[in-house]
Amino acid sequence: MLVMVVLEGSDDHRFVHVEGDASVSHFNPRLSRGDHQHLITVRRKWR
Secondary structure: OEEEEEEOOEOOEOEEOOOOOOOOOOOOOOEEOOOEEEEEEOOOOOO
């Protein structure tokens, strides 16, 4: 199952981007504003 998560943009916050190797530059992080949409795979747990 795919779930779409929408994080709505706001003038009150910005998003910090985490790079592909899971790193974030603490002194100069890459930031963005606006809506962000993410597709997340949810797997069924088998009993």
